Amino acid sequence: MHSSPSIVPSDPGAGAARTDGVPDVDEPAAVAFAQDLVRLRTVNATGATAVEQPAADLVSRLFTAFGWPHEVTEVAPGRPNVVAVVEGGGGPGPTLMFEGHTDVVTEGDPAAWSVDPYGGQIHDGRLWGRGAADMKSGVAAMIYAVRALQQAGPFPGRIVVGVLCDEEGLMLGAKAFAASPTAAGVDGVIVCEPEGYEVCTSARGGIRLRFALHGVMAHGAMPQEGRNPLVAGARVVAALAGAEEWAVRRYGTHPHAGTVTVTPTVLHGGDPDQLNVIPAHAVVGVDVRTVPGTDHAELIGHLRQAAEDAAAGVGVTVGLTVVDDRPAIETDAGHPVVTALVAGHRLVHGSAPPFGAVPGTTDGTILTRDAGLATVVYGPGGKWIAHQKDEYVEVREIGEYARVYAAAARHFLAGSGTRPEGAAA
Ligand SMILES: [Zn+2]
Incomplete structure (x- = not known):
């Protein structure tokens, strides 16, 4: 499977999701991991210490279980970046990065919530809690996407899995990563922030x-x-x-x-x-x-x-x-990281995704500004639910996005940078 690039459906009106070319994701494990992350109160508040430590520990343990070499770098006391480099073992190829953050904003007044903000509960098909959308589900989806791709067989190049700190603050994690040697080798970044199915090639x-x-x-x-x-x-x-x-x-x-x-x-x-x-x-x-x-x-x-x-x-x-x-960010819609994401979305959903813009800034802004990396933002959860009370993500989206990420990674790493037919401009 690893030697053949993803096949992009040529009929934009096909409407049916495809599974060929999409690695098999362990969706229950991804959902459970998202729940575990939501249960950790990693609130990025002024003066808070060791904000991301428990989440970083959880991620590091998972990476170890997967056998992924990774570095845990303390950007500030108790505030680590966890960065894995997963070699495909399938020969030379480009380097794709998935990026997410483990800090969350405050829950505000817990009495205003109709659920426990840190319960990690699932009901009505939704995972509820602070960080469910922004962006612990994105972190879980990207990790299990890379795991799925790896288990499907060798692939060319490598994938950097960056789980960074302090996105909701001064973006210290992204700044530290951008200055690291690992960043210098990255050819494209998918930032897994919640954007409601939009492929965000620009950010304000x-x-x-x-x-x-x-x-x-x-x-x-x-x-x-x-x-x-x-x-x-x-x-x-x-x-x-x-x-x-x-x-x-x-x-x-x-x-x-x-x-x-x-x-x-x-x-x-x-x-x-x-x-x-x-x-x-x-x-x-x-x-x-x-x-x-x-x-x-x-x-x-x-x-x-x-x-x-x-x-x-x-x-x-x-x-x-x-x-x-x-700065405002714009990545060319023809960049391989964008076309790969569009191809992955088409494989899973059967139609081209809409393009959009991130209303605020993300770690992607820093990775582009400081390291010159091409970034595109696409991840589970609604764009507008972030930072609100009763934050949630549709549980099925965790698996959907993981499958899109895995398919996009396969496409990108195969070096197929051609613009898929039917991609929205
Ligand atoms: Zn975020």
């Missing part, structure tokens, strides 16, 4: 800005003696709406990623108990999301100028801090 960029507004403190009865940073803040917020319109015109509408958004998220100043005092300082925080083709330096410069002009009208000066700056 993100910029977080903090505008510090410096005025002059004064008595509330004598405002002429002060320079009010709160009035400046209101003007800055209003000016940002105009700046967003400028950015939409300037950078246009991307077919999948939409338009640039400029969203004020913080407007803070003054003492709630000192209503007769004009404060000296205020802060405006802004969350900017960008689309492929956005010139971040130009956009930041435009936003800075808009804020300075608005605040200058009331004599207030502005200091800008760029808290974070992550």
Whole structure:
């Protein structure tokens, strides 16, 4: 089986799923492993320590059971990356990477949930809990996909299985992996984040800005003696709406990623108990999301100028801090990692997948930015359920995605980089 590349159905309207060319995945084991991961409370909260350790231990034990050589690298104390390199034993070939993260965001108020967020329960055909979609099911699916491919026989090249830490934080795991020698040999990455069956070849960029507004403190009865940073803040917020319109015109509408958004998220100043005092300082925080083709330096410069002009009208000066700056990502739809994924999806589902964009950033953003790797995002679970209460994944999706991953890997490693017929542009 290993010597013949996957056969892509030529009739886009076939509609029937195919099993030939798709390695046989141990779906019950994959589902059970996803449950085990969900039962570990690996919440990435400020000041939390050893966040991913229990999940990393679980993954490492599984890799050992599979006989996979792997490295456990502590990126921060108790926060390991677990990276396996699975050689195909079928001669030279490319290197494909599957990527996932083991940290989750907080469950928030557990009373708001109708299930135990860390129970790992299955009912109504769904696996419930924090991380069920984002993205412990994706981690389980990718691991069991690689296991299935390996058990089907030798394959050319190799597969890197990267289970990284801190995606929900500063992406320390992806940054550390991108700087590692293993990353240098990777030819394509499938990031297994939940995207609701979309093949996401693009991801929006993100910029977080903090505008510090410096005025002059004064008595509330004598405002002429002060320079009010709160009035400046209101003007800055209003000016940002105009700046967003400028950015939409300037950078246009991307077919999948939409338009640039400029969203004020913080407007803070003054003492709630000192209503007769004009404060000296205020802060405006802004969350900017960008689309492929956005010139971040130009956009930041435009936003800075808009804020300075608005605040200058009331004599207030502005200091800008760029808290974070992550580029928008676009991988060519003709890249072998994309065409392989499309071929895998067609084999399992009988039709071409839709293309889409990741609304936020993922570890893939860092792997592309820091290591120049071609990344595509595709994984089990709905795009919008992540980070919400009553998070779930449809249980059948774990097996479906594992089969697509295995078929895509076989296609990619066979070196068949041709564009499958019927792939959506
Ligand atoms: Zn995620």
